[in-house]
C-alpha cells in the first residue's frame with residue numbers, strides 16, 4: 001500500500017511527519033504550542049506515577065499498515081530467542097525460600113529483527129530516526145540530550161511473537177523503552193506491569209511475589225492497539241507480555257535511544273544476544289580501551 005506524500009518502502013526516501021503521526025493529537029512538530037506542552041505533561045505524569053506512558057493512535061492507520069508490511073518482509077531476518085529466566089535474569093539462590101520471586105521461572109520466546117535489516121528509507125527506520133520524534137521522547141522522559149543508539153543490531157528492533165510465545169515477568173536493565181505496536185494478535189500478547197513495585201533501596205520481594213503469582217491488586221494490563229506508542233521505565237516495574245494466541249503474530253517496534261553519543265553494545269554482549277559481532281562494535285570497544293588505558 002502506498003501512502004500519499006510518503007514514498008513506498010524501498011523507493012528512495014520521503015518521510016513526512018504529517019502522513020505518519022497524528023499531529024493533531026500529538027503536535028510534535030510544534031514544541032512551543034500549548035497542545036504539545038499538555039501532551040508532555042500527561043506523558044510525564046504517567047512516567048512518574050506508573051512508570052509508563054501510553055499514547056494511543058500515535059501512528060496513523062495508513063502508516064501502520066505500511067509498517068506492518070515492512071515488518072512482515074523483515075521476518076526472515078529475525079533472530080529467534082527462547083530462554084528460561086526469573087524476573088532478574090539471575091541464578092536462583094539455593095537459600096531462597098519457596099515463595100521468593102527469584103524462584104519464579106518463566107520463558108521469553110521471540111524473534112528479533114536486528115537494526116541493520118531495516119531499509120533506511122522505510123517508515124519504521126524513519127520514525128525511529130526522526131529528530132522530531134527524538135525530541136518528543138526527550139521531553140516525555142525529561143532527559144536531554146538523547147542520541148540515536150549506534151549499535152548496528154540494537155539500534156532498532158521489531159519483536160515478533162507467534163502463537164504460544166510470551167515474555168515472562170521481568171525487570172529491565174535498560175532505563176527506558178520506547179515501543180510502537182505494529183500488529184496485535186487475535187488474543188493474548190497483553191502488556192502487564194506493576195508500577196513502582198521495587199525501589200532503588202529495596203527489592204520488595206514479597207510484593208513482587210504477589211505480582212508474579214497473580215494475586216497483586218497493583219497489576220495493570222494494557223491492551224495496546226496497532227499505532228499506539230508506549231514509553232516505559234521497566235527498572236522498577238516488573239512486567240511481562242502474556243502468551244500470544246492465534247495465527248496473527250504480535251509485532252512491536254522497539255526504538256532505541258542512548259544517553260551518550262557513539263554507543264555500541266560490547267562485542268561480548270552482542271555475541272550473547274545476536275550470536276555475532278559487528279566490526280563497528282569491535283572498533284568502538286578498541287576506542288574505549290584506548291581512552292581508558294594509559295600505555296598506548
Ligand SMILES: O=C(O)CCC(=O)C(=O)O
Pocket residue numbers: 159167172177179191234239240241252
Ligand atoms: O514487547 C513488549 O511490549 C515489551 C518487551 C519488553 O518488556 C522488553 O523488551 O524488555
Ligand SMILES: [Fe+2]
Pocket residue numbers: 170171172234239
Ligand atoms: Fe522488559
